[in-house]
């Protein structure tokens with residue numbers, strides 16, 4: 001049995017004693033061992049173990065006063081990732097073209113391998129870029145589509161993706177079929193049927209947003225993809241909000257294409273993202289920035305981006321090390337626990353309403369809520385309580401989106417609920 005003192009010592013070693021050394025900045029074996037031991041001794045308990053998560057918090061540079069509950073927009077990076085990025089920056093500034101182009105571009109292959117293993121796919125199916133917008137736009141604009149071809153998308157897909165498809169409507173005359181979801185939805189079958197109902201013989205592609213950014217609704221992507229595959233429809237997954245947040249492998253979906261932003265839940269440097277393209281589909285997908293052979297089946301043809309931020313990309317490996325120390329399952333469970341923790345407490349606030357589902361299989365860290373009769377809830381949280389959130393207005397969802405992260409403590413969430421309570425009580429008084 002681990003005593004509390006042993007536990008704290010090990011945590012301190014695991015998260016506080018992270019060693020920086022060498023260009024790839026690996027965690028020291030001692031650090032790794034300590035964390036592994038610790039986790040082995042605390043099966044499942046650490047989801048609620050505030051000591052464990054307190055040390056995770058120490059690994060980030062969260063602000064003392066501002067409470068950041070918009071981790072859905074973009075995540076902060078653990079200090080080890082920040083340090084890695086800065087170390088590369090300094091090194092490259094000694095001789096940029098030598099270090100960036102001759103030495104470090106080779107190191108990217110190691111990162112590609114690591115990310116591919118984590119995703120359950122082959123390294124020659126992963127290309128790095130700046131974000132989901134760049135990745136999915138490359139895919140949407142790179143597909144061979146003709147007038148009359150149908151593509152199924154959803155009314156809650158992200159605007160940048162819907163805009164890219166709209167451009168293809170204007171340019172090529174494709175037909176967009178839009179699934180009308182009414183969120184929140186707690187029934188998987190209903191969601192699957194909503195998509196299947198839009199499939200026809202002319203459908204070539206379906207875009208599936210794994211976690212819907214407006215409310216944190218999770219789409220049963222695997223099941224919808226199975227239905228699409230049965231009908232010969234190619235699946236494109238927008239995993240901007242699910243990668244390194246929900247516990248899954250890219251290979252689970254049998255999709256042909258996927259895009260994600262690594263600066264969201266993987267907590268990699270800002271401006272890092274990736275696409276997955278199934279090996280057999282690479283040659284027929286046109287790259288946006290033309291390489292020598294645009295019909296090549298080498299995934300690197302999508303990385304012909306000119307001069308870029310190599311230090312940010314190399315630090316993806318460091319972010320993945322950190323993520324794996326916590327573990328995908330543990331992180332997903334903790335994030336859901338945090339969401340449930342504050343929502344349960346806020347339930348009895350008069351007028352409190354949630355646009356996010358109750359079904360845990362269709363829920364995640366993000367949740368969008370409102371308090372009836374309260375004007376400008378998000379602005380009040382910021383101005384009076386120094387709590388940063390984001391306002392949501394889309395398809396009948398009008399509220400504030402609350403997104404904790406692994407460094408968010410229960411005390412932070414108590415502070416949020418107290419702010420909600422106080423705002424609601426002031427509203428009630430002004431209406432008396």
Ligand SMILES: Cc1ncc(COP(=O)(O)O)c(C=O)c1O
Pocket residue numbers: 072073131132133134157158160209211212213238240241261
């Ligand atoms: C579902 C979804 N897709 C795509 C994006 C775009 O991400 P990025 O700005 O990193 O390109 C977002 C951003 O929040 C998103 O929520």
